[in-house]
Amino acid sequence: xxxxxxxxxxxxxxxxxxxxxxxxxxxxxxxxxxxxxxxxxxxxxxxxxxxxxxxxxxxxxxxxxxxxxxxxxxxxxxxxxxxxxxxxxxxxxxxxxxxxxxxxxxxxxxxxxxxxxxxxxxxxxxxxxxxxxxxxxxxxxxxxxxxxxxxxxxxxxxxxxxxxxxxxxxxxxxxxxxxxxxxxxxxxxxxxxxxxxxxxxxxxxxxxxxxxxxxxxxxxxxxxxxxxxxxxxxxxxxxxxxxxxxxxxxxxxxxxxxxxxxxxxxxxxxxxxxxxxxxxxxxxxxxxxxxxxxxxxxxxxxxxxxxxxx
Numbered sequence: 237x238x239x240x241x242x243x244x245x246x247x248x249x250x251x252x253x254x255x256x257x258x259x260x261x262x263x264x265x266x267x268x269x270x271x272x273x274x275x276x277x278x279x280x281x282x283x284x285x286x287x288x289x290x291x292x293x294x295x296x297x298x299x300x301x302x303x304x305x306x307x308x309x310x311x312x313x314x315x316x317x318x319x320x321x322x323x324x325x326x327x328x329x330x331x332x333x334x335x336x337x338x339x340x341x342x343x344x345x346x347x348x349x350x351x352x353x354x355x356x357x358x359x360x361x362x363x364x365x366x367x368x369x370x371x372x373x374x375x376x377x378x379x380x381x382x383x384x385x386x387x388x389x390x391x392x393x394x395x396x397x398x399x400x401x402x403x404x405x406x407x408x409x410x411x412x413x414x415x416x417x418x419x420x421x422x423x424x425x426x427x428x429x430x431x432x433x434x435x436x437x438x439x440x441x442x443x444x445x446x447x448x449x450x451x452x453x454x455x456x457x458x459x460x461x462x463x464x465x466x467x468x469x470x471x472x473x474x475x476x477x478x479x480x481x482x483x484x485x486x487x488x489x490x491x492x493x494x495x496x497x498x499x500x501x502x503x504x505x506x507x508x509x510x511x512x513x514x515x516x517x518x519x520x521x522x523x524x525x526x527x528x529x530x531x532x533x534x535x536x537x538x539x540x541x542x543x544x545x546x
Contacts, residue, residue: 246305250293250446251513252521252546257301265310267325267416271386274414277304278388286414288327288356292363293446293546296410308358311416312435316340320426321381325417326358330365332435333357333420340431342424345373353438358415363542364407364496366485366506374488375496377406379421387413397490407496409542446475446517447510448528449541451497454484456537457505463535468509470527474520475511482507497539506541521546 245256260282264270277284283303290297299305308327315323320342324333331353334344346367348355355363361383365376373379383395383405395402405411452460461482468480485504492500511517517524525546532540 246298248290248292248295248297249442250546251444252293252446253295253298255298255301259299259302260304261307262304263307263310267311267384270306270308270311270414270416271392273304273306274386275388284414286358288359289329289354291354291356291359294409294542296362306414308356309437312437314433314435316342316426316428316431316433318426318428318430320422320424322420322422323417324357324420326356326415327437328357328435329353329438330355330357330360332438336433336435337422340424340426340428342422342426344420345379345423346370346376350442352440352442354440354442357418357420361406361415361418362409362411364493366483368483370506371484371486374486374490375407375492377403377493377496378488378490380406381419381421383415383419384417385413385415392416403491403493404495405493407493407542409495444513445478445510446513446546447508449506449508450532450535450538451504451506451541452535452538453497453500454503454505457482457484457507460505460507460535460538463531463538464507464509467527467531471509471511471524474524475517476514477509477511480507480509495542508541 245254247254262273264273283300285299285303285305287297287305288308311325311327313325314328314333322337330347334347346365346369349367360376385395386392450460464480468477483506485506487503497504
């Protein structure tokens with residue numbers, strides 16, 4: 237996966253959160269198998285962790301001791317309907333889905349950056365995904381028609397943008413239930429017949445990097461940019477710094493998920509600093525986090541992006 241692992245420990249992408257204790261491993265082949273396993277785990281009161289590609293740095297894809305780790309790597313079926321809508325299971329990687337529908341003249345409005353398969357559909361929804369094209373099309377959440385969602389009490393339900401729960405699930409980091417699949421909007425014209433496919437999960441070794449992203453209203457982008465230049469200069473003593481980055485997330489007039497930037501209807505700026513992890517970085521993680529936390533306390537208009545938390 238995107239993470240690092242060995243015979244003794246499992247980590248996520250950041251490599252700072254680790255699990256060396258015993259846990260149960262479950263990789264369902266279908267959504268129906270997933271629901272059966274989740275239901276049984278609920279009956280047994282097992283702590284359940286969902287892991288797509290492990291492309292997070294906050295430990296959300298690391299199982300608890302004696303808990304259940306559900307891998308979604310085999311939940312990668314997609315269905316292209318005659319109206320150009322794509323229904324993708326939660327374990328399908330976003331760029332793999334985009335590549336697949338490209339042969340039909342379609343594309344997803346928002347995908348992850350980097351050029352390599354990293355987040356899955358389910359993971360990108362939980363993260364509140366955005367990318368280069370967000371300057372035109374907003375956040376990933378703006379292009380989700382509905383979610384197939386499981387909870388212990390209510391089972392499998394369809395969640396749409398018209399419900400408050402939808403906005404609580406998107407960008408929540410670790411929702412109370414489990415996303416099984418999503419119906420996604422596409423760009424382009426398709427008038428063919430219904431097509432089904434099972435996509436191949438792609439295992440990719442990614443560079444060892446960590447990053448910190450901050451979200452703010454677009455009117456505060458100049459202030460955030462100046463503050464991040466200072467933070468970047470301060471952190472370069474701890475890592476091999478890369479150029480700070482920024483995105484504009486254009487408002488689509490449909491609100492913003494609570495977990496991304498609460499109670500905000502306008503356009504947003506997402507900016508951050510990042511660097512290559514070195515031995516020096518590993519030795520100074522606490523110092524890095526102190527500086528990032530101090531930055532957040534000072535720049536109160538900016539919200540830290542949960543996916544980049546260490």
